[in-house]
Amino acid sequence: MQVDMTVNGQEVSEEIEPRHLLVHFIRDQLGLTGTHWGCDTSNCGTCVVLIDGEPVKSCTTLAAMAGGHDVQTVEGMEVDGELDPVQEGFMQCHGLQCGFCTPGMMLTARALLNNDPNPTEEVIREAISGQICRCTGYSTIVRSIQWAAAHESAVTVGTSNGSAS
């Protein structure tokens, strides 16, 4: 079957098998390997992408179901050489060590800040609670998101496809 969707602001139209999962479509068919493939059971959250601005586990979503929707992956966070403040925050506050969970963590953080520009620590921890990090103990991830919140209030931030949920 044919599937059409927007990925990081670009229209894509591809021939797929209906059983193709979104994570494999993004990685193998579009070559966007920033989205990681982890537990395959919707537990670890490293495969999180944004669909219409909302974090979704792409290992438990069919590519066909994303048809007609806006998908954003970690590759779409940087625009014209400018890092998203969330990416900058992860760099400034050491929000990663091995980096495996990072793409999903950053996209969930992006969606959170689009909905709530000044989240409390409790709200941040709840928002990322569907994602597992085995390096940082989460404290530096929380600080990274707080850094982004503090630094983006001054500038207008949009996702590449402009779809804040």
Place this chain on the structure above:
Amino acid sequence: MQVPAPFEYERANNVAEAIALRERLGPEARFIAGGHSLLPMMKLRLANPEYLIDINDCEELFYISEDGGEIRIGAMTRHRELLESELLAEHFPIFRDAEEVIADPVVRNRGTLGGSLCQADPSEDLSAVCTTLDASCVIKSTSGERVVSMHDFHVGPYETAVGDAEMLTEIRIPLKANGGSAYEKVERRAGDWAVVSSGAAVWFDGDTIAEGRVGLAAVGPNTTSIDPVSEALRGATPSEDLYQQVGEIAAANCSPQDDQRGSAAYKTHLAMELTKRALRRAVARANGQEA
């Protein structure tokens, strides 16, 4: 790599289209809502439908409203909306209790009420919530609609009253005065399936309980209401002795099994203790003593 077996994909734009597709494609077709129960089962080849009918575009199934003395919830309403709904929190705080401990926020962005009920997993929380609240389910087909109680809806593990050419479209919960409700769950880790959970709801007439219900999850093949509990609560005055008595009735009326989540004896103990706690909180909420 876990990948489902091959199937054909169809997308329905509205309920009429969805039911027509289901009728045409027959018993080997399944609706897919959020997909967070069905796709894992398909990846493990525990479910092998020949056709999937995607109903995420059926916009008329996304709502929570108050109508005719009932709260009506569209079958595609997602966990996140159930968690965040002020209307539900006002009338049935049991929903927020349960939603806070169902999976995680990202999964809750996709999973739906209708999908949860139709999955009919005996450990599933929303079936216990709907049983506790004496909800009924609206099932549609090309020949019309029928309304069934949760008791009749939940036929057995992974089995519901929804026929091959039918669709669950709405859940209705009766609004009754002076009520309170609560949900208690024990899980091995945050967001896991319940080891045991218990929901309780009470409605008062003055100082006595006019009606009370308890719904349990993960303690046997069925998630049904416990009639002896309702009988013990009818006309009773709340007390610690009453909560103990009802907890013991709940424990005596469930049939948990030993598994990796715990022994049957432990789960029976939890059924008693969680029923006591849920009932205590439901009464406090009905009396305006707890949010």
